[in-house]
Amino acid sequence: MTPKLIVFAILAFVSVVSAVWMISTRNPVRSALFLVVTFLTMAVFYLTLGAQFIAAVQVIVYAGAIMVLFLFVIMLLNLGAPQALREPGGLQRPAAILLGAVFLGALFLSPTLLSMTSKPLAPDDYPQTAAAATMQGPPSPTAANIGTVETIGYNLFSPSLPWLFPFEATSVLLLVAVVGAIIMAKRQV
Amino acid sequence: MAGVPVSYYLVLSAILFTIGVIGVLIKRNPIVIFMCVELMLNAANLTFIALGRHFGQVNGQMYVIFALAVAAAEVAVGLGIIVAIFRTKETIDIDEINLLKM
Numbered sequence: 001m002t003p004k005l006i007v008f009a010i011l012a013f014v015s016v017v018s019a020v021w022m023i024s025t026r027n028p029v030r031s032a033l034f035l036v037v038t039f040l041t042m043a044v045f046y047l048t049l050g051a052q053f054i055a056a057v058q059v060i061v062y063a064g065a066i067m068v069l070f071l072f073v074i075m076l077l078n079l080g081a082p083q084a085l086r087e088p089g090g091l092q093r094p095a096a097i098l099l100g101a102v103f104l105g106a107l108f109l110s111p112t113l114l115s116m117t118s119k120p121l122a123p124d125d126y127p128q129t130a131a132a133a134t135m136q137g138p139p140s141p142t143a144a145n146i147g148t149v150e151t152i153g154y155n156l157f158s159p160s161l162p163w164l165f166p167f168e169a170t171s172v173l174l175l176v177a178v179v180g181a182i183i184m185a186k187r188q189v
Numbered sequence: 190m191a192g193v194p195v196s197y198y199l200v201l202s203a204i205l206f207t208i209g210v211i212g213v214l215i216k217r218n219p220i221v222i223f224m225c226v227e228l229m230l231n232a233a234n235l236t237f238i239a240l241g242r243h244f245g246q247v248n249g250q251m252y253v254i255f256a257l258a259v260a261a262a263e264v265a266v267g268l269g270i271i272v273a274i275f276r277t278k279e280t281i282d283i284d285e286i287n288l289l290k291m
Contacts (some may be wrong), residue, residue, distance in 0.1 A: 012197070022208075029276075051253075054253050054257075070223070096211050099214065117192065146245070152254070156251070184266065187276075
């Protein structure tokens with residue numbers, strides 16, 4: 001039972017329990033806060049998988065911007081009261097849980113889901129300062145530098161790699177989303 | 190030193206995704222339904238990064254970056270739509286909003 005496994009087990013338990021609480025509570029503010037806990041555990045998972053940049057972006061964007069937006073809208077619509085919306089009774093809840101269990105079973109039918117082990121990557125080799133300064137090619141993926149800002153930045157901005165165009169398209173997408181959100185929420189168009 | 194096997198992350202991601210699916214089916218508040226969709230997106234992101242780490246490529250994380258940006262844009266527009274619906278109908282119970290035309 002290595003420390004990594006212990007940390008993973010504790011965090012996985014916290015994230016699953018928090019997600020279950022999120023869907024079982026009737027108060028939407030509590031749902032949002034439980035989801036924030038799940039997002040923070042996901043950020044730590046990204047750290048253990050070597051994705052430092054994505055972990056930081058997860059905390060900043062998901063837990064820090066998207067969930068804050070959710071809470072603003074919940075408070076704007078004054079939905080904090082738990083008795084505001086009645087949960088569906090009758091057959092819907094057991095049917096949903098049963099279908100969810102069937103879906104989870106179907107996911108487990110995949111042959112690779114349970115049998116993948118982690119391949120050890122190349123050991124960390126810190127590049128010489130001169131080579132790093134010129135940066136002729138992408139940094140070779142070792143265990144340490146797959147998720148660094150350097151690698152992701154090189155991949156995002158290099159014209160020879162396919163990620164530059166989606167990056168520019170994403171900026172246009174965000175502009176369109178801002179305009180769309182403002183128009184949707186205006187009193188009169 | 191062997192770390193956590195990638196299978197553990199995949200199983201955790203499957204469980205979180207299923208919890209999101211159950212939440213979308215159960216809940217009546219569209220904001221909470223939206224939050225369950227975000228949980229599903231996060232489960233998929235975890236799969237991307239775990240498999241990217243398994244294959245030693247950075248592509249998994251690139252997909253996650255763009256999925257994050259798209260999710261942020263989607264949340265902005267979706268919440269704007271919910272606010273607009275609430276302003277017109279005074280209720281956001283998902284069982285009441287069952288007509289395409291209001």
